[in-house]
Amino acid sequence: MMELLQYEFMKNALLAIILASIACGIIGVYIVVKKIVFISGGIAHASFGGIGLGYFLGINPVWGIIPFSIISALVMGLVSKRTKIPEDTAIGIIWALGMSLGVIFIGLSPGYAPDLFSYLFGSILTVTTTDLVVMLILDLVIIKVVFLFYKEFLALSFDDEFATVIGVPTMKLYLLLLCLIALTIVVLVRVVGIILVIALLTIPAAISKQISTNLKKMMFVSIFVSAVFGVIGLILSYQLNLASGATIVMVSVIGFLLCQFLKLCKR
Template sequence: MLAALQFDFMQNALLSGILVSVACGIVGTLVVVNRIVFISGGIAHAAYGGIGLAFYLGVPPSFGAAFFSVFSSMVMGVVSLKNKERADTIIGVIWAIGMAIGIILIDLTPGYNVDLMSYLFGSILSVPDRDIWFMLFLDILIFLLVWFFYKELLAMSYDEEFSFTVGIPIKFLYFTLLGMIALSVVMIIQVVGLIMVIALLTIPPFIAEKYTLSLAKMMILSSLLGILFTTTGLWLSYTYNLTSGATIIMVAGCVFFISFGMDFFKGYLRRDI
């Protein structure tokens, strides 16, 4: 691994893994405690439409995906507030339409065929410098937003109705959160691909929640876990020549089950006494 770090692409892979983990830790924590995993999945898949659009228009795919996923996240936000009872169905529809638009736009793009797989399963080994800077910028933006609205985000996540009654602008915060999810998703797609976005967004916070007593600490521990998963996954994929995105998710999944098993075991012991 250390020898591999002399390659630029390996340095970028490691860096992007770290940058993405920070965003995942912060935003994923909010996703988990607000129980908006499904809408996050919708945003991730609809982002594919943006990638298609970017290729069609000849702009960098990460910018295209960012624009499109922020847009679709706002649409899903409006839908989920206006039509609560069928929100999941409509989000599912936008999810599928977004992907379909992406595929059709890539079909219509003249010239070489884009490697679909790299967006579905990630391409952490080919992150350009430009995207590293873009990720750093998004990390700083997300950090500042969460830092500024921390008290209000915490209150909204814990008790939305109460927060509304004391005058916190719930809708504004909800849309801000969806926007942050959309931007994180665009980063995560680079690393593990859009199929596995949800795993990287939810597994670290799920584990961290059990060992922390505040939302801020949960965000920090989630970020650290994310860094552990991406770095270990990257090392394993390099050593054994495996697909990096899937390996990262498998590392996260293993830790998830170990943590789950430990809980079960603890509960089992307690019952016996």
């Protein structure tokens, strides 16, 4: 077991899991309690356009995905709340639009797209030091913003109508929260890829919700839970020679089912 840590790529992979767990542990809590799983999935998929843009421009796809995911988060938030188009319809349309843009950009790019698959389904064993630095910075941004707006995000998540009545700028905060979701997706993209990202954004938080009495505790528990799933998934994928992202998701789903089973037994 310990000999795995001698490999540089294993150390990086473990660090990536810790950094990813912090982001998805914190933001996943808001996604679960505010029930915005669908829009989060939409932002994740639409950000594929950013990956395509990165290939097209010949830059690191991370620099394409950051602005692209933030813009799609804002557009989705505004279109779903400020127009008469039903929210789920708006999300569905922008979800598909982002992905098609990505496909078109990649088609227009010269040559072929190396490791495109790793952005879709994750490739934790190829995480570079640059990736880790980007993840660390985004984690710090997420922690800082949540720390500053903890009261406001709590009011917004618990009862946004009442929050609006007492003057909380709910629309702006909602858009800010969607931007944090976009950044979290960027943090997670190397670990599980944009297609599978929604699993890490929901499962750890859903498990921790069952045992937590307040949001802060729920965040710490879900960070811990997602780190445990990540490490187990990583080891299993290495030993069984399976795709890492998909294995982590499978471990999370099994963990979720186990928790549901234990909950049933307790009754």
